[in-house]
Amino acid sequence: xxxxxxxxxxxxxxxxxTATEFYRAVLSTTPNTTNEGVTxxxxxxxxxxxxxxxxxxxxxxxxxxxxxNGFSGITLAHNxxxxxxxxxxxxxxxxxxxxxxxxPQDTFWGGFGGYFSDPDGYIWEIVWGPMFEFTQQGDLKFKxxxx
Amino acid sequence: xxxxxxxxxxxxxxxxxTATEFYRAVLSTTPNTTNEGVTxxxxxxxxxxxxxxxxxxxxxxxxxxxxxNGFSGITLAHNxxxxxxxxxxxxxxxxxxxxxxxxPQDTFWGGFGGYFSDPDGYIWEIVWGPMFEFTQQGDLKFKxxxx
Numbered sequence: 346x347x348x349x350x351x352x353x354x355x356x357x358x359x360x361x362x363t364a365t366e367f368y369r370a371v372l373s374t375t376p377n378t379t380n381e382g383v384t385x386x387x388x389x390x391x392x393x394x395x396x397x398x399x400x401x402x403x404x405x406x407x408x409x410x411x412x413x414n415g416f417s418g419i420t421l422a423h424n425x426x427x428x429x430x431x432x433x434x435x436x437x438x439x440x441x442x443x444x445x446x447x448x449p450q451d452t453f454w455g456g457f458g459g460y461f462s463d464p465d466g467y468i469w470e471i472v473w474g475p476m477f478e479f480t481q482q483g484d485l486k487f488k489x490x491x492x
Numbered sequence: 493x494x495x496x497x498x499x500x501x502x503x504x505x506x507x508x509x510t511a512t513e514f515y516r517a518v519l520s521t522t523p524n525t526t527n528e529g530v531t532x533x534x535x536x537x538x539x540x541x542x543x544x545x546x547x548x549x550x551x552x553x554x555x556x557x558x559x560x561n562g563f564s565g566i567t568l569a570h571n572x573x574x575x576x577x578x579x580x581x582x583x584x585x586x587x588x589x590x591x592x593x594x595x596p597q598d599t600f601w602g603g604f605g606g607y608f609s610d611p612d613g614y615i616w617e618i619v620w621g622p623m624f625e626f627t628q629q630g631d632l633k634f635k636x637x638x639x
Binding site for chain 2: 349350351352353354355356357371372373374387388389390391392393394398401402405406410416417418419420421422423424434446447460465467468470482483484485486
């Protein structure tokens with residue numbers, strides 16, 4: 346049976362060029378900008394898409410304001426292979442213009458991670474945890490034998 | 493070379509049990525509730541995680557308010573195989589208590605889709621597009637020969 350899945354996460358951005366450059370730098374991958382007015386970053390597992398926030402609100406429904414206030418309520422996570430990788434990715438994000446909200450540190454659940462926000466205020470958690478491993482395809486999974 | 497990827501999307505929710513039941517119904521999959529205080533929905537490609545919004549704000553940084561106002565700025569998409577599947581998923585979401593923001597309809601770019609919001613106001617797009625196909629693993633990809 347097919348399990349439904351997430352295929353694309355769209356971030357409504359204020360400036361498409363700025364956001365595209367930020368993710369090009371942080372993800373070390375080439376965003377697909379061939380479709381005018383939208384950027385697709387074809388990551389394995391799920392794509393990230395960047396789209397002007399006014400157009401995103403308009404596409405959804407007429408009565409949704411594109412004005413964002415405060416915390417979106419959503420965090421996007423990248424699970425790293427180890428603590429060194431967490432630190433390297435946080436440094437790379439900072440160099441690309443991210444605001445570090447929480448420096449990499451031990452977490453209360455035995456992991457190690459930090460948070461940064463992108464130029465539009467969307468929040469990423471970069472984290473490593475001893476209970477996680479990865480499939481051949483790179484998908485996250487719990488270790489069959491807990492640490 | 494390893495391409496960084498999204499591994500988990502966390503939605504900060506007001507009521508963990510309500511949100512967990514909603515996604516159990518919509519996704520027809522069994523949420524992993526063995527870790528107290530957090531629900532993991534281990535979808536292929538990227539996990540969805542449900543976590544009380546106050547705790548999420550606290551985990552990130554001390555000065556972020558958990559109060560959400562208006563549009564989060566983010567949409568989560570499920571690309572369906574065809575128009576019939578779009579309609580079926582939208583109906584299933586509605587039955588589970590979703591608010592339909594936009595009934596399934598033709599899009600300006602040649603696709604077919606609609607939007608719903610979950611019990612916390614997070615927005616999903618259910619969509620089909622003639623330019624997309626899927627890999628063996630179920631990842632989204634552009635057709636090599638445009639339609």
